[in-house]
Amino acid sequence: MNPTSNRRPIEPDVHRDLAGELTYERYLRLDTLLSCQRPVSSSGHHDEMLFIIQHQTTELWFKLLIHELRAAIRLVAADDLPPAMKSLARIKHIQRQMFEQWAVLETLTPIEYAKFRDELGHASGFQSGQYRLVEFLLGNKNAAMLDVFAHDAEAVRVLREALEAPSLYDEFLGHLARNGHDVPADLLERDWTQPYREHSGLVPVLKRVYEDAGNHWSEYEACEELADVEESFQLWRFRHMKTVERIIGHKRGTGGSSGVDFLRAALELTFFPEILTVRTEIGR
Numbered sequence: 285m286n287p288t289s290n291r292r293p294i295e296p297d298v299h300r301d302l303a304g305e306l307t308y309e310r311y312l313r314l315d316t317l318l319s320c321q322r323p324v325s326s327s328g329h330h331d332e333m334l335f336i337i338q339h340q341t342t343e344l345w346f347k348l349l350i351h352e353l354r355a356a357i358r359l360v361a362a363d364d365l366p367p368a369m370k371s372l373a374r375i376k377h378i379q380r381q382m383f384e385q386w387a388v389l390e391t392l393t394p395i396e397y398a399k400f401r402d403e404l405g406h407a408s409g410f411q412s413g414q415y416r417l418v419e420f421l422l423g424n425k426n427a428a429m430l431d432v433f434a435h436d437a438e439a440v441r442v443l444r445e446a447l448e449a450p451s452l453y454d455e456f457l458g459h460l461a462r463n464g465h466d467v468p469a470d471l472l473e474r475d476w477t478q479p480y481r482e483h484s485g486l487v488p489v490l491k492r493v494y495e496d497a498g499n500h501w502s503e504y505e506a507c508e509e510l511a512d513v514e515e516s517f518q519l520w521r522f523r524h525m526k527t528v529e530r531i532i533g534h535k536r537g538t539g540g541s542s543g544v545d546f547l548r549a550a551l552e553l554t555f556f557p558e559i560l561t562v563r564t565e566i567g568r
């Protein structure tokens with residue numbers, strides 16, 4: 285090593301003849317991945333690259349979220365909680381990345397965005413099939429959301445399948461029931477296509493779990509993990525709404541909604557309501 289050259293020599297055993305072999309680029313399909321950034325703006329606005337990459341990276345994180353959420357749902361349904369918690373821990377880190385990433389897009393000023401916004405037509409994040417799938421897997425079911433995918437039979441098939449299946453919380457309540465907890469029967473056999481609605485009969489069940497956590501540790505841990513996932517999801521929704529507010533103010537959305545007010549209304553939606561409600565009852 286020569287400390288003055290400021291150059292790292294390539295070691296002799298580094299593989300150089302890679303023709304026909306599996307390489308970094310081939311394994312990661314970078315030819316495809318890096319050819320997907322195609323600005324629509326005819327005059328090629330500098331900032332559209334940021335806009336595209338911000339969306340594409342988020343869609344990649346959605347893909348991993350879906351992969352992990354599906355694994356967690358399967359594991360909870362099989363009463364195998366420890367690996368399910370591992371998936372939820374990973375999900376929380378992904379959510380943190382997605383939250384922090386808004387800072388990059390927030391460098392886009394209203395003037396910069398206005399230069400290419402018109403060219404986006406009616407395209408909108410509201411049409412993100414992967415986002416809607418994440419919402420469904422977490423339990424925010426709404427059949428009307430399928431309408432905007434009517435042009436895409438495969439998206440409708442995947443979303444309908446998730447709409448009709450138990451969500452993460454539905455499976456968790458089933459797990460509690462199988463482990464001797466007195467979960468109200470109407471929560472165990474309900475129409476899965478409907479959004480989960482808070483049930484006062486579940487609160488005493490969770491109260492027992494929380495107040496006697498020593499004897500119900502895995503259930504207690506799972507509740508806390510779910511609370512974290514819900515909070516992180518709300519933080520993402522909130523930051524999206526604030527980013528939108530600072531970039532387009534109260535203009536209507538390209539997807540046809542009222543814009544910020546529509547996004548703010550989503551902050552009222554909850555995935556695991558009793559896990560928060562129980563806190564009011566603790567110690568009473």
Ligand code: HEM
Nearest residue numbers: 339342408409410412415528531537538539540541543550
């Ligand atoms: C300049 C940046 C952005 C603006 C101005 C914006 C604006 C909006 C607006 C106004 C809506 C409501 C639907 C509509 O009428 O269009 C919406 C929905 C949505 N956007 Fe964005 N957005 C931005 C960036 C992003 C990014 C980076 C993502 C990441 C994928 C994203 C994902 C979504 C999703 C998933 C929805 C549906 C939300 C829901 O159903 O509650 N948006 N956006």
Ligand SMILES: N[C@@H](CC(=O)c1ccccc1NC=O)C(=O)O
Nearest residue numbers: 404407408409410536537538539
């Ligand atoms: N809804 C946005 C447009 C937008 O952000 C967008 C456009 C195309 C693809 C993804 C988008 N992202 C989120 O809505 C707007 O109203 O400006």
